[in-house]
Amino acid sequence: MLPIQHFFPKADALVYGCMGLGGSWDQATTSKEQRELSFNAIDAALQANIRFFDHADIYTRGKAEAVFGDYLAAHSGLREQLILQSKCAIRFADPSFVGRYDFSKNYIIESVHQSLQRLQTDYLDILLLHRPDQLMWVDEVAEAFAELKQQGKVKAFGVSNFGWPQLQLLQSALPEPLIANQLQMSLKDLNWLEQNVLTAMPDGAAHHYSYGTVEYCQLNNVQLQAWGSLAQGLFTGGRTPETAAEQATAALVSSLAADYQTSPEAIALAFLLKHPAGIQPVIGTTSPARIAACQKALAVNLSREHWYALYVAARGKALP
Template sequence: MKNLPLNQYISHASQLVYGCMAIGGEWDFNPLTKDQTQHAFAAVDAALEAGITVFDHADIYRMGKAEQAFGEVLKSRPNLREEIVLQSKCGIRFEDEHGPKRYDFSKDWIVTSVENTLSRLNTEYLDLLLLHRPDPLMEEEEVAAAFDALFDSGKVKHFGVSNMSGVQMQHLNHYINQPLIANQVEMSLTNLGFVDEGIYVGNPDGQHVNFTAGTLQYAKQNNIQMQSWGPASQGKYTGAPAALTAQEEATKKLVATLAQKYGVATDAIVLAWLMRHPSNIQPIVGSANPKRIKASAEAVTVTLTREDWYALYVSAKGVELP
């Protein structure tokens, strides 16, 4: 496999990321239980055994309990911290006594969120902080000031974004002193906009493509790691119970056929399809099931042929190429 853009900044970053949203119990404010902590240990161990070193968090996951559960892992294994890459996200605020669900890129909120994240994770620094979703009220100078404060204090080593377009990244990069090094967006066999936008240029069939043109190109030109959340399409093509259309059933069968051809699990095929793209996409494995984590990690051993890559794209799209 090709080197990741992220490796230019963090040499021990793995080709896959483990997404920690599934650990920490329910989305509530109940205390973290012993069983939930053990569940987190099992998921983290499975990821490490599979060669995954990058762990993705967000301050909102499980109302903070995902970070807290991971923090219990670090508390019991302090030497692990230097062997892994920790990234987290901030900027989403749920409805509270002050207002509705909203986004907040103010300096105070960014800094406070990071400090709370560090406390929950039982660590002194993040390798990477991502801004979770674009805030239309963002004041760029405040973001720059927040990044400077966190960088200068050693609390954050690198910065990135999530769900932003190429233009938005370019704009923010103009104001900040630390370059953006990652962007996390939804890409998968059920979210094909990142491919469609190039194929359907000038074609009326592409008028409803919901992916901003130039995002992947800007990222590649500026050594920004593209990470894919939801890369497995919630298991739609790999065995998760779901009512499928005839088209989806056909794609599921093709995934199974290719898994047999390449000698890997079906979970690996859907991730390998993303990783075959020249943007060097870094999929985020979101399952907390150790078997699924191990199966997903087989993706790093697969390089799909051009023909197999297009076969999956056309099957998932449901129409032939224009």
């Protein structure tokens, strides 16, 4: 399998996550102020040379895609300069049914059609299946992918929140490679590291992360994308650290930012970028200043010692 840059040469090391665009999840419409906030965030991402935008059909109940579509409509010729990725398969609870996942052929295809309408574009560069459907029939998914590909509506496919056995099972039915897997990974969410460090140790049972998924993606050139990559600002001023480990990590991030003459956001993201798996952080802030601060991560190459210092601080105790 080939790396994501083979399919999309414009692929950036950072992805802008659009979950915060369009207003709140409990409002039916986007206000003028929320639209302006969204446009400013997109402007800031573009000014930071980010050209890869991550959506999902459910983000702010469709308003995130819709406001992004309005932005595209207002900027002629921009679409061809971007990589647009969206996700589908999470269905909210309604008066008749509980919340659920849906990999049925008809639902995947209809979800893509609706995303394209909201985004005001003819195609998605990448479609991800958002969370594993326990009633997945891989041949049915393959039929949906084949139809969308044949019609030119989706160029490539991937998944989100999949373990390696689920990836392998789905891949067995597909003629083309799944090119991405989006997972929760950050300096706060360490299970992707802890499960390996604590292999065959009793403490490892508390850090399940679908053992071997990171390595499977490395071996098969499946691009790892990290959602929640800044841990909602826990170590960079967006939230107040509470535990001793969080406080120590925030202090270390601040100290290293001074040492490397960069932003705290850049240090938090550089922790992910340093890993040999080639992790692609997804940043979700709508603050133009923080978006610019995140872009600085591309100029930071943490030393091995500083990387491990951050890891040990975040885990709250020395390595075994």
